[in-house]
Amino acid sequence: MPAIFAVLGYGVLRVALAPVWNLGVSIASLVIADDAPNFNPELSSTYNPEAEKPSDAPEDSEDDAISIDDIDLPSDGERYANVTCERIGLDSPVYWGDSSAILRNGAGHSKFSFLPGFGRIIVLSAHNTSFFKPLKDIEEGDVITLDTNYDTYKYNVTSVKVMHEDDLGKKIENMLLEEKETLMLYTCYPFHAISGRKTKRLVVLGERIEGVDVIWREQ
Amino acid sequence: MPESNQNISGSPAGNNSTSKDRSAARGDSTVRSSQNVKGGTSESSHLRHKNDHRSKSSDNDSRERSRTIISYIFSFVLSLFVLLGTVCIVVLACLFSEGFFFNVIEDDYYESVLSEVVTAAEDYTIPAEFDISVLDGVFTVSDVRRDVNGYITAAFRGYNYKPDMQSQNSELYANVSNFIAENNVPVEGDQESVISAYVEEIDNIYLDKVTIPGINLIEMAREKVKGFITVALILLFAFSLILCVVLIRLYRYPHQGARFIAYSAGGCTLMSFVLPFYFYLSKVYERVQISPEYFYRFVTSYIRHILFSFMQASLIWLILTIGCVVFVYLSKNNMLGGKLRKKLMRKIGSLQRRH
Numbered sequence: 284m285p286a287i288f289a290v291l292g293y294g295v296l297r298v299a300l301a302p303v304w305n306l307g308v309s310i311a312s313l314v315i316a317d318d319a320p321n322f323n324p325e326l327s328s329t330y331n332p333e334a335e336k337p338s339d340a341p342e343d344s345e346d347d348a349i350s351i352d353d354i355d356l357p358s359d360g361e362r363y364a365n366v367t368c369e370r371i372g373l374d375s376p377v378y379w380g381d382s383s384a385i386l387r388n389g390a391g392h393s394k395f396s397f398l399p400g401f402g403r404i405i406v407l408s409a410h411n412t413s414f415f416k417p418l419k420d421i422e423e424g425d426v427i428t429l430d431t432n433y434d435t436y437k438y439n440v441t442s443v444k445v446m447h448e449d450d451l452g453k454k455i456e457n458m459l460l461e462e463k464e465t466l467m468l469y470t471c472y473p474f475h476a477i478s479g480r481k482t483k484r485l486v487v488l489g490e491r492i493e494g495v496d497v498i499w500r501e502q
Numbered sequence: 503m504p505e506s507n508q509n510i511s512g513s514p515a516g517n518n519s520t521s522k523d524r525s526a527a528r529g530d531s532t533v534r535s536s537q538n539v540k541g542g543t544s545e546s547s548h549l550r551h552k553n554d555h556r557s558k559s560s561d562n563d564s565r566e567r568s569r570t571i572i573s574y575i576f577s578f579v580l581s582l583f584v585l586l587g588t589v590c591i592v593v594l595a596c597l598f599s600e601g602f603f604f605n606v607i608e609d610d611y612y613e614s615v616l617s618e619v620v621t622a623a624e625d626y627t628i629p630a631e632f633d634i635s636v637l638d639g640v641f642t643v644s645d646v647r648r649d650v651n652g653y654i655t656a657a658f659r660g661y662n663y664k665p666d667m668q669s670q671n672s673e674l675y676a677n678v679s680n681f682i683a684e685n686n687v688p689v690e691g692d693q694e695s696v697i698s699a700y701v702e703e704i705d706n707i708y709l710d711k712v713t714i715p716g717i718n719l720i721e722m723a724r725e726k727v728k729g730f731i732t733v734a735l736i737l738l739f740a741f742s743l744i745l746c747v748v749l750i751r752l753y754r755y756p757h758q759g760a761r762f763i764a765y766s767a768g769g770c771t772l773m774s775f776v777l778p779f780y781f782y783l784s785k786v787y788e789r790v791q792i793s794p795e796y797f798y799r800f801v802t803s804y805i806r807h808i809l810f811s812f813m814q815a816s817l818i819w820l821i822l823t824i825g826c827v828v829f830v831y832l833s834k835n836n837m838l839g840g841k842l843r844k845k846l847m848r849k850i851g852s853l854q855r856r857h
Contacts, residue, residue, distance in 0.1 A: 284574075285823070288581045288769025289776060295582065311786075319788045322795040383625040410629050471629045477682065477689045477696055480703060481629060 326378060326388055328362035329355050329432050336434045348496040349400070354433045356398070364399075364431040366390055366407060366468070371421050375414035377407060377429070390414050390468075396459070399429050399436040399466075400497035404458045406467045411485070415470035418485055427466060427489050433497075438466040438489030445472050451484045464491040569752055577762035580745040581769035587738040588774050588815045590731050596811050598724040600658035604651070606804045612647045614796035619646070619711045623704050630700060631687060636677040640670050641708065649712040657717045658724075665712070667705055674701050715797060757833035764826030767819050775816035778809040 297304060357363035357379035364377040381391025390409035397403035409415035425440045446454070451469060458465060465488055472483040596602045619641055624634045649665040656663030678697050682689060689696050750759035781787060787805040792798050 284765045285581075285768025285772055288578050288765060289772035291578060292582055292585060292769060292773045293777070296585075314791055315786065315789045316791050317789065319785075320791050320793065320798060322793070322798070383621070386625075387628075412628055412631060475631065475688065477631045477687055477693075477700075480699055 326360045326362065326385065327358075328376075329357065330362045330364060330376070330430075331432055332365065332430060334432060348498050349433060351497055351499050354398075354497060357392075359394075360385060362389065364392075364429055366427065366429050368417070368421065368425055368427045370425055371417040373415070373417040373421075373427070375409060381408055386410055393455075396455075396467075398497070399431055399464070399491075400434060400494060402462060402464045402496065404455070404461065404463075404465050404467060405429070406455060406469070408469050411470040411472065411474050415468065416474065418468060418470055418487060419474040421487055426492070427468070427487075429466065429494075434495050436466075436494030437492050439492050440487055440489045442486075442488040444486050444488075445483055446486055448482050448484055451486060454486070465489065466491070573749060573752060573759070573762045574765075576745050576749055577765045578769070580742055580749070580763070580766040581773070583738050583742045583745070584766060584770040584819070585773045587735060587742065588770065588812070588819075590735040590738065592808065592811045592815060594728070594731055594735070596808050598720070598728060600655065602807065603654050603658070606807050607650070607800065608803055611796055611800060612643050612650060614799065615650060615711055616641055616643050616646045618794050618796055619708050622707045622711065626703060626707060632678060632681055632700070633685075636674065636681050637704075638677070640674045640677065640704075645670065646712060650714070653713050654717060657721045660721065665709065667708070670708070671701050671705065674704060711794075714800065755833065755837060757830045757837075760826050760830050760833070764823055764830060767823040767826055771816050771819040771823055774812050774819060778812035778816075782806070782809045782813070 355363070359380045360378060360382070362376050362378050365375070366377050367374045376389035377392055378385045378389055379392050379394065381393055385391040386409060390407045392398075393406040393408065396406035399405055411418070421440060421443055423440050423443060427438045427440060429436045429438065455467070458467070468487040468489075469484045471481040472485040473481075474485075620637060623637050623641075627634050627637060645665075649663075652663045652665065675697060678700060681687070682693065682697075746763055749762045750756050753759045787809075788802055790798070790801060792801060
């Protein structure tokens, strides 16, 4: 009899408290995932500098584009590229995402921007005290190489500017709509000076001069 | 008033009318047939008596059935009342209790908060061109413990808590000044104000981390709901008591009513155990996606303690169920023993008289 009472009781309460129950289930579905959260995600890497790239192929090759299906899209905290600029000594691993943990280990690729080859803006950032410290010497005309795990891209620096962090946010918003592949590297400014909270940013923009396009699907 | 109620209340008018009607309906044909066959009046009166007896026992059966059904309904309602009362008690004793909050906080909670404070402060310090060594020894576990506990106490007692950060600030200020002097780092603008801005930012990081998010909401909810829950608890207790009394009074012997109270307690035991136990075993609450880690651990520990509280309450109801069952068993045995004793005494008496 107690078992019948328990089943009936749950049924009665389920019906009587349906609005509360449904609200609770809705909230739970928003905050409960399939697995417990991982608070110590280890940064991983799929970057292989030795891998054969389409741009390594002979010049008469017809491979001027690759399908998105042929790319290993990086996951959060995964290193998929390396950014270099020989003249200024820039050499930093690039991770997907820009959390504090990532910025301690290299440059972060903002997840709201695009991967190289997609013909849109690519936004990388890092600390000016570590990986992007060499940017203090960058000049227009320098070539930045972004070696990914699917191709090597080169960008010609077209602009080096210092701007307020709020203006930078607006600039990125506008550039997200442009159908033009631009590499943006930014870091805190000034270098080697204590200024309390740093509200200025050094912003470097470059246009793509080498590298294959990535197409969404085989046409 | 429905007919069944009249039967239960034992109204003589109700009983007589139904028994007469039924005997008329059943008995007349039997009487007529018996008169046709034998024509004897003694036979017919015997049959009438037999029919009356049968209809009376049928009335008793129906009354007994109605009483049992009503007892089951009352018992079920009682189990729901007790369950709701259990929920109210758990809410008052756990959700809105300052002591429960401190029980939930695990020993390493303060260490986790400290680690989070230091990491966040370092993330701010690195781009600010300082070395992270300027944070060495600025924050301690005892500071964190004092301020976390201070915020909780203040939230539950309805006042504002403001941590005293003077010693931490002066230590940080001294560290930063030394760093600038030792490393000869250029300062953009007034050094004093630059350092003050940095220290203020680190203070904000610290204050943000030592506050348990949402604790003020719990206090607000407590203010609004506590009165209502208390009244509900009193009403549920009163109604439960009335139902218990009614169940006992419905029967001649208390153990007969106690059987239904045992059902209620048993039902409540299961209801307050099964669902929390399921959640506890399936660990659904551990999949909640909140950060930072120390807050996630606090929330999961909080939910786990609440589930435990329900399981502890179910243990109390289980003990009550067992108590009721034992009472019913013993009372029944005593009653049967008493009846047997009386029978035995009567037999011995008649044997003695014969001799």
